[in-house]
Amino acid sequence: MSNVRFDDVSLAFGLKPLLDGVNFSVDAGERVCLVGRNGEGKSSLLKIVSGDVVPDSGFVRFQDGVTVGTLPQDIPDATDKTVFEVVAEGLDEVGGWIARYHELIQHADSGSSLVELERVQAKIEASDGWSLNNKVDHLIKRFNLDPDKKMNSLSGGWRRRVLLAKALVNDPDVLILDEPTNHLDIPAISWLEKQLIEFRGALLFVSHDRSFIKRLATRIVELDRGNLTSWPGNYERYLEGKGKLLEDEARQNALFDKKLSEEEVWIRQGIKARRTRNEGRVRNLEGLRKVRQERREKQGRAKISLDDASLSGKLVAEASNISFSYPGGETLIKNLSLAVMRGDRIGLIGENGTGKTTLLKLLLGSLEPTEGTVRTGTKLDIAYFDQLRSALDPEKTVIDSVSEGREFLSIGGKDRHIISYLNDFLFTAARSRSPVKALSGGETNRLLLAKLFSKPANILVMDEPTNDLDVDTLELLEELLTAFKGTLLITSHDRYFLDNVVTSTLVFEKEGKVQEYIGGYSDWVAYTGGFDELGKEKSSEKSNVVSEPSPAPKITQEKQKAETAKGKKLSYKHKLELEKLPAQIESLETLLEQLQEAVGSAEFYNQDHELVSEKLAELESIELQLNEAMDRWVELESMAG
Structure with missing residues (x-):
């Protein structure tokens, strides 16, 4: 039985139809992943299900009694509300009474508060609110939260935990999640996967995290040019089926275009070649022209390329017994010795705030260690992805952000017009003239990549480059980085991306310890068991250590x-x-x-x-x-x- 069903639903913003008469349903117990290019309308579809957007036409039907919970893509600004108050908000009006009761219990030191306490208690009892209060307590304990913590004292990952508890507190039949892994570290993503697998309702989510999709999805639904296509089964079956579908589409389009071309030649032969024209054939040609005009072409794939600089010196950076801590803060890095050689491809993983970005700055020489020394190599042409984020002026256009006043860029030894170059990153001429502040998250990241790759480099430093990129662009970026002949340093929470790109991994463990392992994320997990849900590393007894080899086991x-x-x-x-x-x-x-x-x-x-x-x-x-x-x-x- 379908919990929610779309019947001929259409939605358009401006001239572009996001949903074109689609039919779609989510059954009880399913975990459906909605995929598609950035800007196709995935978030809009989720908002229709949650009731935040009304479709232009068609019907959205829910089974009687079905409730919907939502985990939004963007985390709201942190307030001084407590964790308990925010989770209780998921229970609507009675949740507000429960939250107020909790607050009054904490400050029951005056006659006036005792009077209000009795009044609120009576309202809770009248609505059978104590059982709901127990649900709030249960979820807070299950999610390892402190009920009295203020939201503005929590990190983004912990605030997302609170919001998930809020979405689950009313036992929804359908749970909607929009890019739930964005800006979460690997331990938090693993924890989230566990919670969602245990969820017994229907799950509808949007994600570009391929490891997350593989772990959760029981069905893939793709939104492409206003149409929905359902792919039962896992992510691999979707990729296989999608490849065949695109081949069939290209073949059919080629046959159609050939027929149209033949008819166009016929119509141009004129009176001399043909005394009387076949009026039926003329009408047929007009129909073919209309069909071709209305065909919505699949958005092209980004054509990212990287202009390699001359080779750097053999040594890129050497850290000798370095430690680092900010004044009055905990030690982020302790007694680390590490040599980064030309051609190394190193991934950095760990919880948010453990010092990954700090280590990158230490190795690049933009930050001095508290103890120890860092020696940098020679002939280093560094392209630093994260630094470009702060360099983007929201009031500048896309063109001005990349061109820096130039009309032509030198890419691979050839001059490229700035519009042509930006088109490789899927920016049309019109979009290239838009201000940066008007771009979506995915477009902003593509702009950063365009800026990054507009100059030659032999050292690529990328701090979370995969956020908001769609799968097609992610795969192209992986191909580019795999072919890059220079040195690569990457921090990322995208496990699939790390496995495909890096050859060794720096793992930030507890108490400032940083350990190097051969291979990518999956190799490290195979050696050690990975992080537990609290972010602490499991037993590293089997670790394949590179920097400090251990003696042969007895x-x-x-x-x-x-x-x-x-x-x-x-x-x-x-x-x-x-x-x-x-x-x-x-x-x-x-x-x-x-x-x-x-x-x-x-x-x-x-x-x-x-x-x-x-x-x-x-x-x-x-x-x-x-x-x-x-x-x-x-x-x-x-x-x-």
Whole structure:
């Protein structure tokens, strides 16, 4: 049974139809993800369901008694209301009485407040409000919130937790979420996923976070040029089906255009070539022209390219035992030693406020460490994504923000007109003349990318570059960064993006500890178990450490791990891992033997010092990987046996 259903619903702002007679429904228990390009109308569709927008035509029908809860895309400005008051607001009028009762209980020190307390208590009792009060208490405890905390004292992630509790407190049948992971750190996203999986109602959400979509969605619905297409199943099935649909559409359009072209040639042959014209054929041609005119073409894909600068020096930055803390604040970074070499692709992950952006500034030399030293390399042409945000003047046009007074830009050794260059980032000529303040979040990020890539660079530093980008632009950015030959430093909460782009990860752990791991986000989770829902890292016993290799594990440690693993069920994923490990161990052993033989030769230390250092570091890394692979094999064998 459908909780909500659209019947021939249409909506347009100006001349552009966002919804063109769509039919759509969400059934009880479904988790439906709405995807599509920025500006297609996804948020407007959600607002129709929530009742904030009325469609131009058609009907929106709800099953009798269905209630709707909403988690908005933008977090409202923080106020001095308490957490309890905000959560209770989700219960409408009775929620206001409950919140007032809670406030009076905290300040029951005068005769007048006692009189009002009795009055409010009577209203709560008359509306069976005590059970609702228990719901507020239950959600606050479940979400690990402090009921008396002021909203303006909480971070964005914690305020979003409060708003989710507010949306859930009335037990909605349909929960609507618009980009719920925006500006959340990875622990908060993992926590949110857990809460939503446990939610028993229907879920309708918009997201560009592919890991989030994969974890939650039971159906994908795409909004494309005013039409909705439903794709039952997971995200992979959607991608496969979407690819086939676009191929069919392109083939049909090509056949149509060929027929139209043939008819246009026929009509132009004139009287000499044809004594009498076929009036039916003429009318048919007019119909073809009208259909072609009304065809809504799919928005083109952004054509982002990067102009590589000359190579930087081999060393980009070297930190030696650095620590950093702001005056009167906690230590963000403690005793970190790290070398960033040319070509490294490093991702930084951790909770908001743990020091990721601070470390970037330390490595770039724009901030001095409290202790230790940072040495930067030579020939560094740095492009810093985050710095451009503050450099954008909201009153300037898109053109002026990128061109800096130039009509032509030099991109890849060729001159490009500024309008042509901006068109690569999906800005039309008209949109290019719009002020920055009129842009959407996705358009602003595309503008930042256009500004970033308008100059050559060999070091890319990107602080949360994926916020508000649609999936198509994200995928193109991934391709670009993968092909980039320089050095890459990225902070991001987009787990899928990190897996596709970086080759090593700096994880910000507790008490200022920063640890480096081989691989992306998923590799780190496989090594350590990742963060728990409070943001603290789980056991890092199996961590694949790069910066400070640990000695080979002792036999007693292996036995201890094996004992711990006993009784655990071997999952399908673990079985596959166990099957691959022997070949991986054999390959590592062969490589280790080759390196040991090379290092042991008499001529080895007569080579260039840098080459010697590289080989020794590689030997140490392979030894570490082999030890860890052996550990993992023992652990999984114990689980299987």
